[in-house]
Amino acid sequence: MSSLELTNVSKSFGPTSILRNVTLGVRSGERFVLLGASGSGKTTLLRIVAGLETPDAGDVRLDGASVTRVPPERRDVGLVFQRPLLFPHLSVGGNLAFGLKLRGEAKRDIDRKVAEMLDLVNLEGFQNRRPHQLSGGQESRVALARALVTSPRVLLLDEPFSALDTTLRAEMRSVVKDLQERLGTTIVLVTHDLEDALALGRRLGLLHEGRLLQVGEPRSFYDAPATLDVARYMGGANFLEGEQEGRRVRTSLGVLTANVERRGKVVVTIRPEAIRFGPGPENTVEGIVSNAEYGGTFIRHELRVGDTTLVRHAPPHETHALGERIVVHVPVVACWTVPAETTT
Numbered sequence: 001m002s003s004l005e006l007t008n009v010s011k012s013f014g015p016t017s018i019l020r021n022v023t024l025g026v027r028s029g030e031r032f033v034l035l036g037a038s039g040s041g042k043t044t045l046l047r048i049v050a051g052l053e054t055p056d057a058g059d060v061r062l063d064g065a066s067v068t069r070v071p072p073e074r075r076d077v078g079l080v081f082q083r084p085l086l087f088p089h090l091s092v093g094g095n096l097a098f099g100l101k102l103r104g105e106a107k108r109d110i111d112r113k114v115a116e117m118l119d120l121v122n123l124e125g126f127q128n129r130r131p132h133q134l135s136g137g138q139e140s141r142v143a144l145a146r147a148l149v150t151s152p153r154v155l156l157l158d159e160p161f162s163a164l165d166t167t168l169r170a171e172m173r174s175v176v177k178d179l180q181e182r183l184g185t186t187i188v189l190v191t192h193d194l195e196d197a198l199a200l201g202r203r204l205g206l207l208h209e210g211r212l213l214q215v216g217e218p219r220s221f222y223d224a225p226a227t228l229d230v231a232r233y234m235g236g237a238n239f240l241e242g243e244q245e246g247r248r249v250r251t252s253l254g255v256l257t258a259n260v261e262r263r264g265k266v267v268v269t270i271r272p273e274a275i276r277f278g279p280g281p282e283n284t285v286e287g288i289v290s291n292a293e294y295g296g297t298f299i300r301h302e303l304r305v306g307d308t309t310l311v312r313h314a315p316p317h318e319t320h321a322l323g324e325r326i327v328v329h330v331p332v333v334a335c336w337t338v339p340a341e342t343t344t
């Protein structure tokens, strides 16, 4: 069963439409990442789930029951923002105990839950510290622990690592992953960062200008982007205009066989890492190496094929001289197309 369901949720601020007909189901115990550029409506969507914002239309359900008209404090939703926002005058223990006290839980239970949670985020012994005595990473862990200690039905994380440096980011990702796996909490994390999304999301959703363009496993965003905007968001692909009939696409590289059937004007998307050296059973192309850059784990080649330039990531041991004529092929599974009319 879906633990969180949004049905046709729309929201405008004044004349500006921020969310358009968003429908999404997040399963119980799932780690779901909502990806999107700045301004795409991610925070607004989280605020609607938390009850801090009311949708103009549509419904929000938690564990099957509509909460669209339920105030935030009765939704049982945990929120962690970009900055930890701990209560500065309360100790770490006090911060964690806050929500439990509000609920009127017994002191004995509160003490036990706080201690267990601090243990889970590796902060045992930090109970009496004040927020200003913590490092950035510790503060983030306290914020996470505070949101989880009340066992919310859904935990919403809004760019929770954006204030942290690269090392701490990676550390926090594994803390979140580990906690979620142990506690089985349903998590919806919002980020614009592809790396965070791929590391954490069992499933992803891509929000673009208030529309949810695609929902699925991370791999599907690379292998089978639903629209050109999705393919663009994932970055780095080659795009070629084409005219498709069934699996056959006429392009500036010649006729290619695509991994999807369509008809009419399309854009072929080919990932640079998918282009193989040597001829293949299909989609074989001959070109001239016009540029080569060492990229550490790969070599970025530009291949001139007539008037078209293909970017290819070759294995680091595969070196070619500039001007060398080489033959490559695009496996059919890597030759994906999207309808051209989605171009924005």
Ligand SMILES: Nc1ncnc2c1ncn2[C@@H]1O[C@H](COP(=O)(O)OP(=O)(O)OP(=O)(O)O)[C@@H](O)[C@H]1O
Binding pocket: 013, 018, 036, 037, 038, 039, 040, 041, 042, 043, 044, 045, 192
């Ligand atoms: N209360 C408000 N009143 C008017 N406009 C708002 C309000 N809240 C958000 N917006 C606008 O809605 C749009 C989407 O904002 P939102 O914060 O949801 O996007 P986001 O994807 O989370 O972006 P970011 O990653 O930058 O936080 C933005 O253009 C923002 O200016």
